[in-house]
Amino acid sequence: MIRHFLRDDDVTPAEQAEILDLAEKLKRNRFAARPLEGPKSVAVIFDKSSTRTRVSFHVGISELGGSPLIFTTATSQLGGKETPADTARVLERMVEAVVWRTYAQEGLEQMAAGTRIPIINGLSDDFHPCQLLADLLTIREHKGGTAGRTMTFIGDGRSNMGHSYLLGGVTAGMHVRVVSPDGYLPREDVVEDARRIAAETGGSVLVGSDIVELTTGADIVVTDTWVSMGFEAEKQRRLEAFADYRVTREVMAYAADDAIFMHCLPADRGFEVDADVIDGPQSVIFDEAENRLHAQKALLAWLLAKAKDETVLLRD
Ligand code: CP
Ligand code: NVA
DSSP: OOOOBSSGGGSOHHHHHHHHHHHHHHHHSTTSOOTTTTTOEEEEEESSOOSHHHHHHHHHHHHTTOEEEEEEGGGSSBTTTBOHHHHHHHHTTTOSEEEEEOSOHHHHHHHHHTOSSOEEESOOSSOOHHHHHHHHHHHHHHHSOSTTOEEEEESOTTSHHHHHHHHHHHHTTOEEEEEOOTTOSOOHHHHHHHHHHHHHHTOEEEEESOHHHHHTTOSEEEEOOSSOTTOGGGHHHHHHHTTTOOBOHHHHHHSOTTOEEEEOSOOOBTTTBOHHHHTSTTBOHHHHHHHHHHHHHHHHHHHHHHHTTOOOOOOO
16 A cells, blocks of 8 residues: 655554664665665655755665655756646656655645655655654664653744654654744644644653753753744744753753753754754764664655555565
């Protein structure tokens, strides 16, 4: 059956764990899965800038035996000239899956509704689910697991990362706390979805504006830019709104003694995080960045197997 990955809750808790288990195996043996041998192609399309997503999908598709076809919307007919559904119906004749980094979530939904190949959200205004898989893999590695761990996200709760930490975190059984200034709290429907999933997995959700209260005892402290791509016109207003929501050494001191610091990158040192935190001993940002590769390879292999009603084949 064709499955898409547009939001973190497009996979069940058991399926998310299966993908993360596979990512751990592929990290140990990078060439164990070759579902794209041929080479078969995967299209990776960008409406917005990228370093990690672009490189990790390029390398990952190659390591799965395939050929990455990477292009920008500006140099294609997508983006006003051709609908996402028509684009997908052309691409599905030639490629095995599509990864798309875009603005509106609706575009991804239209693309997914019109095709018979898996569509993957490479970041939208609302969610960044591939990043969450990498983050959860990193938490497994540094915290010995995800279930029962407390993760505090400090920043724009209404952003793609704020929403994905909520959905992806509770799917992994985590206690997710989101701290944002007024006006930047997560969307209520996303919070409700996260609460419903948390009730199944034993996780929990806390959302508010008090940094001290919501960071106290956290196992993981995480932040992201105050000005996400597409919101540059609001920069000045955002710098003022978020001025008291910086991750400093003082903020890290409220978290558990062995807490780790994470950031999806790119980071604005001196804004959402101080240099002595992001470059300090608690920071695991480069493990997190590397894990994009392993997590996305696992996701692709899993989706391609599902499309054929098979399980992922691994070789020694
Ligand atoms: N974290 C992340 O998605 O980075 P890029 O914007 O560089 O892809
Ligand atoms: N929230 C950020 C994430 C970048 C990877 C943005 O959308 O710009």
